Amino acid sequence: MDGNGRWAQQRGLPRTDGHAAGEEALVDTAYGALAAGIETITVYAFSTENWRRPVDEVRYLMGFNESLLKRRRDELHAEGVRITFSGRRDWRVPRRVLKNMEEAEELTKRNKVMTLNMAFNYGGRAEIVDAVRQLVDDGVRADKIDERAIRARLYHPEIPDPDVVIRTSGEYRISNYLLWEIAYSELVFTDVLWPDFRREHLYAAVEEYQQRNRRYGGLEQ
Ligand code: FPP
Numbered sequence: 001m002d003g004n005g006r007w008a009q010q011r012g013l014p015r016t017d018g019h020a021a022g023e024e025a026l027v028d029t030a031y032g033a034l035a036a037g038i039e040t041i042t043v044y045a046f047s048t049e050n051w052r053r054p055v056d057e058v059r060y061l062m063g064f065n066e067s068l069l070k071r072r073r074d075e076l077h078a079e080g081v082r083i084t085f086s087g088r089r090d091w092r093v094p095r096r097v098l099k100n101m102e103e104a105e106e107l108t109k110r111n112k113v114m115t116l117n118m119a120f121n122y123g124g125r126a127e128i129v130d131a132v133r134q135l136v137d138d139g140v141r142a143d144k145i146d147e148r149a150i151r152a153r154l155y156h157p158e159i160p161d162p163d164v165v166i167r168t169s170g171e172y173r174i175s176n177y178l179l180w181e182i183a184y185s186e187l188v189f190t191d192v193l194w195p196d197f198r199r200e201h202l203y204a205a206v207e208e209y210q211q212r213n214r215r216y217g218g219l220e221q
Helices: 004-010 015-036 055-078 095-108 124-137 147-151 199-211
Strands: 040-047 081-086 114-122 164-167 186-189
Touching (some): 004 015, 015 040, 015 055, 040 055, 055 095, 055 114, 081 095, 114 124, 124 147, 164 199, 186 199
Parallel strands (some): 040 114, 081 114
């Protein structure tokens, strides 16, 4: 969900207003995905690198996660959306925010219509490191370690790898997002800044994906 800061700057507003405007984009995209029958969307809400931002912005984003969940959780639940989080639940995330995240997960855990996975305090490398730590904790012998063993220890092994990754705001980087999971994902880039993103942009990305020819290292089918 990139480009909130620039969207705000263009309007002479504080960066945090860009994040606030990003909520509407998130909600419209999530409901658009639901309407289109998409099974899972994962959104990058806060990265392990975002702690380097000014303390006020970090505080805002933590509080925003909490308030957004409180305000939207019940309606998403009513639509059959399962809310999950990928990321480190470490001491840096305020206890109150963690509690809210766990409540939303608990409330919606049996929902089957769509999964809305929020990557929060998430880093792709950190996820792999955490999976390796888990392997060691589980006492897995070196010759038993394969891709399956690692995948089984990712934050959400039950979520399929994404078909499409959309990066907004005209940046052409992966920025430590879902590194393991995107091995064969199609990448779609758009100049749209996140607060301006709507379901139509999601559908345009899906159409672009449908034109692509996925070979998974094999030959054309
Ligand atoms: C990146 O834009 C965006 C973020 C770091 C936060 C995105 C979060 C939301 C849209 C809302 C949901 C958030 C939570 C916490 C539930 P940027 O600030 O890097 O924009 P820039 O690249 O233009 O500076």
